[in-house]
Amino acid sequence: MRVRLENILKQYDELEQVTLTGYKGRPALDHVSLDIHDGETMSIVGPSGCGKSTMLKIVAGLEMPQAGKLFYNDFDMTNIKPQDRGIGMVFQDYALYPVMKGKGNLAYYFQMHQKSEAEMEARVRQTAELMGVDFELLLGRLPDTLSGGEKQRVAIARCIVRDPLVFLMDEPIVNLDAKRRERTRIEIKKLLKKFGITTIYVTHDQQEAIFMGDRITVMRDGVIEQVGTFDELYYSPVNLFVATFIGTPPITILPVQVANGQVIVSQVNHAWNLPEHIAASLPQGALRMGIRPEGWVLNTPDGVTLSVSHIERIPTERAAFVHGNLAGKHINAIASLEQPETKAIALTPDWDKVYFFAAEGEEVIYTPGTPDFF
Structure with a gap:
């Protein structure tokens, strides 16, 4: 799925602007345009308050822009409700339901949408197989009994089971220790390559952005400074920043x-x-x-x-x-x-x-x- 942002403007009121970005008087996103290719993982990096997470929320439909449009392929998604956008979101805090075991977290989507038990079982089993070795062992455990890396695997599987059109990842491994972060990002990278799902990956860590992204978007003060591969950004930067x-x-x-x-x-x-x-x-x-x-x-x-x-x-x-x-x-x-x-x-x-x-x-x-x- 190709994702395009065209001339997106997002301006919060003054109190929100200071709270979210630390600045007042400038837009969170200042007429931003970005073209993400079908099946591509696009890393978004930049200083705090540059607009990374706001862009993710615009794509998810959690925030509405004052101007501009969002497209999936050639379909205008700007005014489509979040639940109808085919989005799978992975957050840094996992956001798992604590009273549900791993399988319950995966199955909840089907229960809410009144899908059949057979369809739910088949999709959960298929997803568990795709997630790889030992993942089925996590399905019978409550989130509090899982390590940070295991929780993130369940959170990712919960997105995959919905068969999303687009993945949105907001610093998904920032809370893990260095060893688990390295292992988890390798697993995520393998999964994204396997599924070929268009992904927007927000991170403050440029090494993580380089590893995860097919291309990288560098942002500052609500605008995009440069988009390209790591080699393009490193050897041919467009400006001093x-x-x-x-x-x-x-x-x-x-x-x-x-x-x-x-x-x-x-x-x-x-x-x-x-x-x-x-x-x-x-x-x-x-x-x-x-x-x-x-x-x-x-x-x-x-x-x-x-x-x-x-x-x-x-x-x-x-x-x-x-x-x-x-x-x-x-x-x-x-x-x-x-x-x-x-x-x-x-x-x-x-x-x-x-x-x-x-x-x-x-x-x-x-x-x-x-x-x-x-």
């Missing part, structure tokens, strides 16, 4: 001057010669240079001296992060796991991985684009 929001550890932004084929970090009195193709793309004068951790070359003869605060070693990644300060900015640079302890190290940008932004505002002047090996 997206560049700094996507990526862990985050990109470092350095104030520089560009003149006569050189980039000059004036605060440390150091200059590098620019490759001709990059120099030709840049205006002369003040800019901001962005470099991600993998965008530094270490121990180079023409490098600038980084004052090292500490080296963080990550054996599972066979790598280390060198942390330090340059021109008043915190620097993260990837090094080999065997990088010796040091108080200073010479760094030079890998020019195939460098970004340039306007000195003021958020305009992108130059990005490296997606590497050839992708």
Whole structure:
């Protein structure tokens, strides 16, 4: 099922606006348009109050927009009641009926819609088989006897049993501990691929968004900043906000001057010669240079001296992060796991991985684009 939001405007009254978003005077959704493909999982990320959950509520029919339209394929769903939209919602608090066992939670939909016992039994059994190993054991247990991950499996199954047209997931695993969160998101990912149900997945965790989503929507202040795959957002951000929001550890932004084929970090009195193709793309004068951790070359003869605060070693990644300060900015640079302890190290940008932004505002002047090996 293709889901389209066209020019959606949602404005709360002033008290609601401050309560829900922390801001007043701006819409929760400011003429937002988004096209989610049939069978696609679209992750929605952004700072608190950016409009992620409001968008989910608009699609679910729990909130009505002041302007704009919502479509399933080419059918206008804007004024359709929530119960008639074919939505399956999974919340962060599971929302299971505590007095009903797992099977009762799955069967409740059929009881409310006066479906036959045979139809209910067949659909519950089919869903249990689809949910995989050991799921039938959960059907005979009350929610209070289940772990967080098991509760979320039942909550997901309760949506699947209804055969929804669209899945809406609002931070469904945020309450789990790290180990269960990792395992549960893998299970959810497998299920979404198996069923091929169009899904909107809201999360504040960009790593989760990357893992779960076929594409990612980055939001800020009620508007969509960019939609794309992780590689598109990471290597070709549309503005400084997206560049700094996507990526862990985050990109470092350095104030520089560009003149006569050189980039000059004036605060440390150091200059590098620019490759001709990059120099030709840049205006002369003040800019901001962005470099991600993998965008530094270490121990180079023409490098600038980084004052090292500490080296963080990550054996599972066979790598280390060198942390330090340059021109008043915190620097993260990837090094080999065997990088010796040091108080200073010479760094030079890998020019195939460098970004340039306007000195003021958020305009992108130059990005490296997606590497050839992708």
